[in-house]
Amino acid sequence: MDLEERTLEQVGDTCEECGAKLTPREQQAVLESGGPALCTTHAAEVVPLGDDEPEDAA
Numbered sequence: 107m108d109l110e111e112r113t114l115e116q117v118g119d120t121c122e123e124c125g126a127k128l129t130p131r132e133q134q135a136v137l138e139s140g141g142p143a144l145c146t147t148h149a150a151e152v153v154p155l156g157d158d159e160p161e162d163a164a
């Protein structure tokens with residue numbers, strides 16, 4: 107069972123939204139941003155806000 111290896115292989119290979127195969131350029135952008143694997147189209151829809159601004163902090 108090589109589940110861990112398989113998981114690592116899949117990261118950054120395809121868009122998590124539409125499943126499109128990422129181009130080397132898109133994969134590079136994912137690596138640089140450290141964000142989820144998204145194609146150019148979907149990456150543009152995601153605004154990198156960060157995790158230090160909770161919207162509904164009581």
Ligand SMILES: [Zn+2]
Binds near residue numbers: 122124148
């Ligand atoms: Zn996509």
